[in-house]
Amino acid sequence: MPLYEYRCPDCDHRFEKIKSVSQADFPEVCPRCQNAKAERTLSTFSARGSAGPSSSSGCGPSSGGFS
Numbered sequence: 838m839p840l841y842e843y844r845c846p847d848c849d850h851r852f853e854k855i856k857s858v859s860q861a862d863f864p865e866v867c868p869r870c871q872n873a874k875a876e877r878t879l880s881t882f883s884a885r886g887s888a889g890p891s892s893s894s895g896c897g898p899s900s901g902g903f904s
């Protein structure tokens with residue numbers, strides 16, 4: 838099952854939840870304030886490698902480089 842990210846509109850808490858695709862659009866309960874209206878966000882996989890164009894241009898491990 839895929840991993841989804843949810844955000845609570847009350848306390849702005851973000852959390853992840855593994856659930857089936859058919860359940861993904863249903864709101865989740867915020868683990869911090871128990872608000873049952875945490876909404877799914879779509880930033881799960883874009884938040885990982887979005888440091889900037891300068892640091893993500895490599896085509897190999899960070900130990901390499903031209904000399």
Ligand SMILES: [Zn+2]
Pocket residue numbers: 845846847848849850867868869870871872
């Ligand atoms: Zn909350």
